[in-house]
Amino acid sequence: MHRDPLLTVEHLTMRFGGLTAVDDLSFEVRRGDITALIGPNGAGKTTVFNCVTGFYRPSAGRLVLSSGERFDAAAVDALTKSGRRYSRQDGLFLLERMPDQEIAREARVARTFQNIxxxxxxxxxxxxxxxxxxxxxxxxxxxxxxxxxxxxxxxxxxxxxxxxxxxxxxxxxxxxxxxxxxxxxxxxxxxxxxxxxxxxxxTLLCLDEPAAGLNPRESAELNELLRDIRDERGTSILLIEHDMSVVMQISDHVVVLDYGEKIADGRPDEIRNDARVIAAYLGVEDEGEVEEVEAALAAGQAR
Amino acid sequence: MDVFLQQLINGIALGSIYGLIAIGYTMVFGIIGMINFAHGDVFMLSAFIALIIFLALTQFLGLSSLPLVFVLVLIAAMVLTSLWNFVIERVAYRRLRGSFRLAPLISALGTSIFLANFVYVVQGPRNKAVPPIFTDVIHITAGSGGYKVTLSYKQILIVAVTAVLLAAFWYVVQKTPLGRAQRACEQDAKMAALLGVDVDRTIALTFVIGAALAAVAGVLFMLYYGVVNAADGFVPGVKAFTAAVLGGIGSLPGAVLGGLLIGLIETFWSAYFSADYKDVAAFSILAITLIFVPSGLLGRPDVEKV
Amino acid sequence: MSSAAPGRFDFMRASKDAALAAIIAAGLSFPILALRAEPDIDNRITLQGRWSWLFIAAAIAFAGRFVLALLNVRPRRKPATDEALPASAYRAARFIGPAGLALLFVFPLAMFAALGPQGSLKWIDNYGIQILIYVMLGWGLNIVVGLAGLLDLGYVAFYAVGAYSYALLSTTFGLSFWLCLPLAGILAAFWGILLGFPVLRLRGDYLAIVTMAFGEIIRIVLVNWSVVTNGDAGISSIPRASFFGLPFTAGPNGFAATFGLKFSPIHRVIFLYYLILCLALLTNFVTVRLRRLPIGRAWEALREDEIACRSLGLDTVKLKLAAFALGAMFGGFAGAFFAVRQGFVSPSSFTFIESATILAIVVLGGRGSQLGVALAAAVIIGGSEILRELDFLKQIFGEDFDPTQYRMLIVGIAMVMMMNWRPRGLVATRAPTIALGERRAISGALVKEGHG
The missing domain is CATH 3.40.50.300 (P-loop containing nucleotide triphosphate hydrolases)
Known part of the structure; x- marks a missing residue:
């Protein structure tokens, strides 16, 4: 089933001085999905989050939140040209132009933080x-x-x-x-x-590592809570997560980042078998993380 | 042009004094992230100590060699002011480290109020004027309109003493283990402690060094103006703090640069605009710098962490 | 510290510590306390030795340190935080409010009945009115510092704006007090917004410093803009308060004659007392009410975590400006009252030390706590009035001894000690603004103090 995207990230780039944390990143968050943003430490996930929620102003790129039923590309382009930040009646919001409080208030994007x-x-x-x-x-x-x-x-x-x-x-x-x-x-x-x-x-809930520091029981409860939010409240979710069991079990769509670039994008079962994703994760030095990934992949396959 | 040159000379002399005080603000801010509100009053206290030691040496002991008296006053003021600041850090700030963020600031405000009123109570409210010393001047130009540009021995002394002490101080901070410990604590006090740096001792020494430099400023201030009052800590304190902020708080060369700039701005403002509003100039620069360039001229920008 | 087991008193150790303290005290006081520089008749400065003071200071330090050791009070090495007071204290606190309110209403009448018009004047004026002005200022600043968590060191500027507004409007345009009072509040609020706007981006101590700079700028302008403000000399012969048009004078149209009373200055003082009491209670009412509204909760949330507030779509700029303006407005009311009470205003009433005193009241009382602020105002202002009464000390310390000089000295020490002992102030807990069940006080250890 095809659904129109709620959030469209186009060519997002974020530089801090000489460091490029996110480089020409494009992906979509579809309405009613739980979309996971994963990647090794330092891949730029939280930076993407901070751009989406307005805490950082992106160096380049367009972030469109379209809360109407259909994504109207012509209307988005018109809005972009008009120089306005958002159009409430079309339900279109250019997040890269809006400050954080306005994004929360007008575009209705809520978020949580890595350190609560x-x-x-x-x-x-x-x-x-x-x-x-x-x-x-x-x-x-x-x-x-x-x-x-x-x-x-x-x-x-x-x-x-x-x-x-x-x-x-x-x-x-x-x-x-x-x-x-x-x-x-x-x-x-x-x-x-x-x-x-x-x-x-x-309309969009952004969660920055919601399962970090939770025990397995709490983690399972969290999965249920997030599914409820998606199914009962109709709120789409974008989340950053390290815990692969959470990612694989609840997300409808996964975007994988490495060194600020997108290396894979697809359904969890597609991501699980993606060679570049495995390489990116196995390439990291953190042994614990590698084991975690392998275990999660195995667990996913077994089901 | 002559007026300009004269104000330049005056401004540099005054700016040296502000720079010396500003270092105390900037070092303490760098190491414990606190605005030491009492620093201006520590400076005022040191001017009083200098005054009393000076009188004691000349009146009680009858010393007549001015250079010797000056050196003795300088040393005594540095030692005694350092002791004061050491005790202040111990009593008013040490236990508040890691407490609520505003607690040290308010404690410093209390210390400031205490010091000003302590000196007021024990030394009385009247201005204390010292007999003029080092009064000779050098005439640089005999201007056309009868305006004479002068460079006084006092001003030479102020700039020379400041330069020598800054060089010594620079050496301590850059080349000695103490300086290294200090920079380590600035970066990350917890990590420094884990690596065996005695954080308490390093911070105490920072206060001692800051006080010693403020004492030099106090001696020079007494020498320059020849009069001190218990209320004299506040305004020079704010100006020196402005200097520290202007230069970029946490940056030592910035403090000196800021001090010189504030000294110059103040003298030029007084000469060309209005002496009545000279303090407004300093306060405005403080506000404008903090609002528009909070990292100052030489400071590192502060990135908000989310 | 001591290696001895807790509770066992190590005499040698304590003596050694005490001796060290005495030596340090002597070193600190050596030139500044032991020698006094004073200009003589020829304006030639001379030194007078006061060596006994040095020994007294050393002895006090020795005794103090020794007693501390004796009581086995060790300086804690952990950062100072507050432990909550016992629950009984909070139950008792519930009755302090109403009881204190009743006492405040009865106070001038009781004083009048007990001491007569002459004897009660001092108590109602110097204690009652003076303390209430600072209670009101403390409550006004409490909105900014206690609720919104913005550290304002220039609050006295708004007090000055209020006082000069009334002084200038009444002397120049002949406007009445009741008209000037709201105007003074509005003007002060306007200045609050004007000064607040550029500084709202600042965080932490920087905000404190910039507000202090603004406060000083306003004072310097008052001093130097002589055409309008008459400079240091100030504005005098400001119309005094009248009882809704009836002046408090001895004439036939005066308050006393109209009500068939014998003329006495106490009438006006009692009227002023109730006036400031009402103004202070208005401040309190508005603050307590706002705290339970979304704006009050948003202020407190702002104090707790500004970033989280932004993520929830709170308009932090407007919220901060509202806090600034509201606090300034009450400062302006208090200023107008100050002018009508004194009949005279000058820049010397609006120095930085006033801002520091008001902040000290808020901090020592407990940021955010209405009751704590009121108690702290009573202690600090009442205490300094009591110092005036200690004239008999002159017989001990000589004619030069002026106890009032020690007021700010003691306030300074109190601020340092309070930060060491209870950094969150007298009333450190926070009462929830809404509850499903019973409202329980929140320990001060969890409440944050804001970033600005």
Missing amino acids: RLFTGMTVLENLMVGEHNPLMRASGYSLFGLFGLPQYRKREAQALDHARTWLERIELTARADDPAGALPYGAQRRLEIARAMMSEP
């Missing part, structure tokens, strides 16, 4: 509420209605609270809703960060 970035001194519930900040802020009349306690805002807040409750249940943290996020165990912090990003109801 929770609001540690705020409660689990507060973290989730901040995730829904923008609609709440509008409902509070930019604080004016809220200041006088008007019912309009109170209703909207109750609604947000319900939304938070469903996520609390989904990530099994209802009992700890009023505990500070910094006091949660590591795995729960990872889940909370994903739920916080989901509170903003994104």
Whole structure:
């Protein structure tokens, strides 16, 4: 089945001084897919992420987020020529032109971080509420209605609270809703960060190594959570992952990077047998990683 | 043209003093990433120490050889100010390393308030003027409009002492094990500690060196202006900090360059625009540099990590 | 430190440490404390020896160090953080608010009843009003520093803008206080946005330094722009507060005559007291309310992690500007009140040391905690007023001794000690803004203090 791409990365290049971290990279994230971005350490995965989410401004290339049903190439070109950053009515966003907060707010791209970035001194519930900040802020009349306690805002807040409750249940943290996020165990912090990003109801969710540091049971739970997000919420996912079992089990599409360039792009079973991918991974010096890859490949084949 | 030359001379002399203080800011920032708010007041304290030692030597002991007195005052001020800063680091900053980020800054602010008021209380609020010394001047040009460009012995002394001490300091930082330890701690204090560098000791020595250079500045300041007051730490402190920022905080040549620039800007501003607003010039440069070129002239740019 | 087992007191060791401390103290105080340079009648500077001071300093250091050893208090080597206070303290804290509020409302009347119009004047004016001004300033700055985590060292600039706004608007255009009060707030907020805009990109200590520079620039302009501000001499004969049009004068149209009271200056002081109390409570009300709204949570989130905020689509620039403007506005209100109370403003009231004092109040009270800030203001400002009362010390230390000089000295020491002891301030915990179950205080160790 062919689906139109949600995110199109065209000729993305990112240079830091003399170092080219990402070189002429093109790939697509299709709507409703879980797309994995993999590659050895230092391949430039996080740099791609930071470009997509606006934390870095790419040196060259075009990043199109098309949230409408169909990808309209003519409209994209028109928008590119117009010099505007995005067109809300066409659902088209040129991410390379937009700053990070605008990408999150307008293009509805949410992300998590490799080193978890929770609001540690705020409660689990507060973290989730901040995730829904923008609609709440509008409902509070930019604080004016809220200041006088008007019912309009109170209703909207109750609604947000319900939304938070469903996520609390989904990530099994209802009992700890009023505990500070910094006091949660590591795995729960990872889940909370994903739920916080989901509170903003994104069209694209970017996850930077969501399974890092999780034990096998937590990792399995994460897989289930991500599948739910894809299937029930209809949110497309772009993720960076080192854990090959996660990648092979849940992703619909895999893009492999090495030294800032794309070396393979396809379904997990295609990637598994790709000679260049195996070479790239076996070429690394890290013995542990090689074993991990081989084991994962074997596990994949056995199923 | 004559006015210009005269302001150039004055500016370089003043800039040398700022440069010496700026090194203290930049070294401490480099090694523990903290703005040592109290450094300006340490400088003021050193000027007071210099004043008192000077009076003690000339009045109590009756020494009359000025060069000898000057050297003794310099040494005494450097030693005693270093001791002060050593104790300050121990009491106010050491335990706060690795604590909340703002804790050392606020502690430094407290130390600054304490020092200014301590000197105010124990030495009284009045200006302390020293009898003029090294008053001779060299006439460079006898200008046409009766304007004489002069170069005073004081100014020569200031620039000479600054140059000699900077050379010595440069040697310490570049060539000795202490300097190496210091640069190691700047890069990564934890790793340096694992490799056997005594981080506590290195940081303490950084404060001692910074204070010693501030003391030199204090002695020269007393010599140049001939008057000190307990409130004199704040404004020169801010200007020296501006110098450190302008040169690129963390960069030692930058601190000296920034000091000279600030000294020149201040004297030219006073001469050609308005002496009333000369402090506004310094504060504005500080704000403008931090907003538009936070890495300064010679500093390394700071990349945001995501 | 000591190799002896904990709890066992090593006399030799303690003596040695104490002796070392004494020697260092003597070295520190040698020229600066033991010799005083003072100009004589001919303006010739001479030294006076005060060697006893050196020995006193050494003795204090010796005794202090020895007592520390005796109590077996060792300097902790781990970075200072806070342990949470016992739960009972928080339960007690719940009653401090309402009880303190009741006390504040009754205070001037009780003083008046107990001490009469003459005796109560000093207490209501010097203690009541003075402390409340700083409570309000502390609460205003708390929005910026405590909630949004932006370290502002130039807060006094907005206080000055408010004071000069009222002074100039009332003396030049004859506008009434009640009209000037909102205007002063708006002007201060405007300046807050103006100054806030360029500095918002800055992080960390840099923001503190630039705000300090702005504060100083505004003061220098006030000093030198004599045409408008009358320079160092300041603006005097500013219209004093009136009771909604009724002046507090002895005349037949005055407040006292209208209400059939005997004229007394205490009427105006009591009126001013309630005025500043209302202004301070307004500040508190708005802050507490905003904290529970999206904007307040966003401020706190900004303090916790700005990058995460950006990834969630929060408009960090607008949020920071809002915090700056709101804090500045309350500073402006307080400034207008200051001008109407004094009837006189001059640049010397708006020095950097004022900014530092207000920041010290916020920091010592506990950033983000309304109660802590109020307590810290009472301790610092009340404490320095008490120092004025210690005139009897002159009999011990001689006529030159002026206890008020020691105010900032003590504040400085308090700031250093507080950072060592409780770096997050008196009230280190944070109360959640929303909860499913019971609201539980969050330990200060988890709460971050912001990057700017």
